[in-house]
Amino acid sequence: xGGKPDTFESVDWTETGGRLSTLSRRDRGALLAGLALVxxxxxxxxxxxxxxxxxxxxxxxxxxxxDWLFVTTLLALLxxxxxxxxxxxxxxxxxxxxxxxxxxxxxxxxxxxxxFLIGTIGPIFLEQPGLALERAYQPPAxxxxxxxxxxxxxxxxxxxxxxxxxxxxxxxxxxxxxxLVLIVYGMQVSMKVGLISTLLVVxxxxxxxxVAAYGxxxxxxxxxxxxxxxxxxxxxxLYLLLTYLFGGxxxxxxxxxxxxxxxxxxxxxxxxxxxxxxxxxxTAARGSGAGTLYVIxxxxxxxxxxxxxxAATLLIPGFILFEASLSFLSxxxxxxxxxxxxxxxxxxxxxxAWWVSTFPGVFLFTTILAFNFMGDALRDAxxxxxxx
Amino acid sequence: xxxxxxxxxxxxxxxxxLILSITWGLLAITPNPAAExxxxxxxxxxxxxxxxxxxxxxxxxxxxxxxxxxREYMINMATLNWGWSxxxxxxxxxxxxxxxxxxxxxxxxxxxxxxxxxxSIGLYSATHQYTKTDYAATFFAFFGYAIPNFWFGIIxxxxxxxxxxxxxxxxxxxxxxxxxxxxxxxVLPVVVLVTGTIAGIMRYSRAEALEYVEAEFVKxxxxxxxxxxxxxxxxxxxxxxxPLMTILVGDILGIFLAASxxxxxxxxIPGLGQLSYNAIIAQDTSLVLGTTLIFTxxxxxGNLIQDVAYTILDPRIDYGDR
Numbered sequence: 001x002g003g004k005p006d007t008f009e010s011v012d013w014t015e016t017g018g019r020l021s022t023l024s025r026r027d028r029g030a031l032l033a034g035l036a037l038v039x040x041x042x043x044x045x046x047x048x049x050x051x052x053x054x055x056x057x058x059x060x061x062x063x064x065x066x067d068w069l070f071v072t073t074l075l076a077l078l079x080x081x082x083x084x085x086x087x088x089x090x091x092x093x094x095x096x097x098x099x100x101x102x103x104x105x106x107x108x109x110x111x112x113x114x115x116f117l118i119g120t121i122g123p124i125f126l127e128q129p130g131l132a133l134e135r136a137y138q139p140p141a142x143x144x145x146x147x148x149x150x151x152x153x154x155x156x157x158x159x160x161x162x163x164x165x166x167x168x169x170x171x172x173x174x175x176x177x178x179x180l181v182l183i184v185y186g187m188q189v190s191m192k193v194g195l196i197s198t199l200l201v202v203x204x205x206x207x208x209x210x211v212a213a214y215g216x217x218x219x220x221x222x223x224x225x226x227x228x229x230x231x232x233x234x235x236x237x238l239y240l241l242l243t244y245l246f247g248g249x250x251x252x253x254x255x256x257x258x259x260x261x262x263x264x265x266x267x268x269x270x271x272x273x274x275x276x277x278x279x280x281x282x283t284a285a286r287g288s289g290a291g292t293l294y295v296i297x298x299x300x301x302x303x304x305x306x307x308x309x310x311a312a313t314l315l316i317p318g319f320i321l322f323e324a325s326l327s328f329l330s331x332x333x334x335x336x337x338x339x340x341x342x343x344x345x346x347x348x349x350x351x352x353a354w355w356v357s358t359f360p361g362v363f364l365f366t367t368i369l370a371f372n373f374m375g376d377a378l379r380d381a382x383x384x385x386x387x388x
Numbered sequence: 389x390x391x392x393x394x395x396x397x398x399x400x401x402x403x404x405x406l407i408l409s410i411t412w413g414l415l416a417i418t419p420n421p422a423a424e425x426x427x428x429x430x431x432x433x434x435x436x437x438x439x440x441x442x443x444x445x446x447x448x449x450x451x452x453x454x455x456x457x458x459r460e461y462m463i464n465m466a467t468l469n470w471g472w473s474x475x476x477x478x479x480x481x482x483x484x485x486x487x488x489x490x491x492x493x494x495x496x497x498x499x500x501x502x503x504x505x506x507x508s509i510g511l512y513s514a515t516h517q518y519t520k521t522d523y524a525a526t527f528f529a530f531f532g533y534a535i536p537n538f539w540f541g542i543i544x545x546x547x548x549x550x551x552x553x554x555x556x557x558x559x560x561x562x563x564x565x566x567x568x569x570x571x572x573x574x575v576l577p578v579v580v581l582v583t584g585t586i587a588g589i590m591r592y593s594r595a596e597a598l599e600y601v602e603a604e605f606v607k608x609x610x611x612x613x614x615x616x617x618x619x620x621x622x623x624x625x626x627x628x629x630x631p632l633m634t635i636l637v638g639d640i641l642g643i644f645l646a647a648s649x650x651x652x653x654x655x656x657i658p659g660l661g662q663l664s665y666n667a668i669i670a671q672d673t674s675l676v677l678g679t680t681l682i683f684t685x686x687x688x689x690g691n692l693i694q695d696v697a698y699t700i701l702d703p704r705i706d707y708g709d710r
Contacts, residue, residue, distance in 0.1 A: 229403050232407070232687060234646070236645065237645070241676070245415070317534070324536060329665060331668065343539055347542055347654075357546075361542070361543070364536050364539065365539065368534040369530060
């Protein structure tokens with residue numbers, strides 16, 4: 001997909017003999033970036049002490065395991081979504097025209113990009129809110145609440161009503177944490193959960209699906225029977241059991257989601273790849289001596305990628321919701337301010353401080369809604385084969 | 389076809405067996421929270437942590453070979469001897485049996501309501517495609533699908549329980565099961581669950597019915613003067629019902645199980661979900677295991693029923709394919 005399209009004449013056929021040379025320029029770039037990342041990780045892991053920040057410039061940032069995974073995910077997104085879209089502008093324009101037909105989806109896209117950017121960049125500049133009991137239960141700006149609710153009102157008190165201030169635009173929790181800041185941190189948590197788990201799921205699912213389809217026979221049988229079992233275990237209870245057994249850190253969550261959630265993608269990829277494997281171009285490639293791995297990488301994966309991207313977009317909201325549900329049940333990571341956790345915190349104060357549970361819930365709802373709208377529109381735009 | 393059904397049932401048994409084995413493996417490799425607590429207590433009161441661990445293991449039979457433990461675990465599972473719940477001082481099966489009625493009283497109305505409403509709205513949307521009602525229904529479906537159940541429950545409790553005072557905020561399990569009081573306190577949980585599950589049924593029944601709205605045989609029936617209701621029930625619903633079976637059992641079960649878990653915690657209904665949740669909080673491993681496995685078995689059986697019903701209802705299915 002990258003750069004100029006290969007034509008029969010432009011391909012240097014003597015060069016395709018070697019393993020590495022069959023990689024496209026983009027694959028080589030991704031490989032280099034990946035190696036650089038691994039080197040940086042090793043540096044952080046071996047050289048820098050655990051409690052020392054990894055980088056001090058431009059901001060002090062102690063890169064955690066999760067951050068490494070997140071950076072990897074962003075790189076993968078860059079090399080396998082952004083670069084191909086940029087390199088193939090005519091196709092991109094066509095997708096955009098199809099996508100634009102759905103106004104809600106365009107709106108969703110802008111919303112999600114905003115959430116993604118604010119969530120990724122915001123926490124670097126905003127300090128994680130700490131306990132500040134003297135600021136507890138401040139109402140949101142332009143709203144007021146009976147002055148007995150907050151311990152001391154930061155804004156004015158008019159007629160016994162405490163007025164909200166712009167200092168805390170969405171109010172504060174019972175611990176005096178600013179809800180807007182908590183929401184920004186929650187955006188990061190949701191984006192990490194959604195994107196990293198989806199990357200894991202897509203990678204494993206695509207690998208298993210294509211290998212099963214192209215390998216056939218016993219390989220297919222064993223892999224698909226395993227997928228059957230994984231799918232029959234209701235995801236939520238699998239997560240519940242695993243979180244109970246292994247503890248609920250966000251890193252653990254994402255790993256559990258990623259390693260157990262790929263069943264449906266593998267099935268989808270397998271059935272798609274089975275169809276593609278029958279196509280003439282695969283026969284032609286095999287006829288001219290292409291190996292199994294080459295056919296899978298060069299012909300099957302690119303040709304199933306559209307349906308995988310669509311399915312993945314629809315998987316993301318599920319992961320975000322699972323994470324929020326688990327942290328709502330206080331089985332989540334207590335150190336990470338996730339939306340579910342803030343909702344759970346505000347639950348006992350509903351009758352007095354309604355804003356604590358309401359705002360994170362609104363963001364959770366709109367994010368899930370936006371992913372669903374976008375997935376729907378992507379299916380229409382990317383997948384002309386699919387029946388509407 | 390009989391051969392397929394037999395194979396499918398056998399596969400369900402094998403899957404159950406494998407799930408139980410995997411669960412056993414997970415339990416075997418993770419440290420038991422109760423054992424850790426015991427060690428901590430022993431160490432805190434000046435005793436030896438190792439001695440406490442050994443005593444604990446001997447009492448639980450953990451000092452035997454893995455094969456013996458595995459065999460005993462499997463036999464216990466098969467004979468419904470699911471262990472003793474420490475936090476509730478009763479056997480796990482008793483605890484589950486006492487919680488089951490509370491799960492049933494809201495899940496049965498929810499299932500009936502969401503199937504009835506979902507099907508009728510979906511069929512209506514299909515026959516009135518691209519009207520305002522259709523758009524409203526589609527929007528409602530997206531809304532129901534996207535709204536987090538637990539949050540929706542909280543908001544409804546806030547508005548209708550706290551502000552308006554129409555429904556009780558705290559679930560009272562002493563209210564007689566077949567009475568108005570029970571109906572009143574089940575309205576909100578049922579509404580929350582129905583909005584969550586109805587979306588899938590609506591979207592699928594709309595999509596399935598749309599395939600037949602313009603079909604030749606529907607046109608013929610219309611030309612012969614069949615009225616709208618007859619066309620809908622005899623000519624559209626019948627062929628559409630078969631693929632609908634898949635979603636009815638499979639997906640709904642998945643959403644429903646997770647949703648009911650959260651809804652029980654939010655509304656304080658002492659059903660299976662809350663039992664399981666309290667077990668997790670109390671670190672009562674055998675009860676956690678028992679309650680999670682119940683949900684899993686429901687899902688295994690649901691999938692089995694779905695597949696078998698599918699093959700019986702639709703003779704076109706190719707049994708060689710999966």
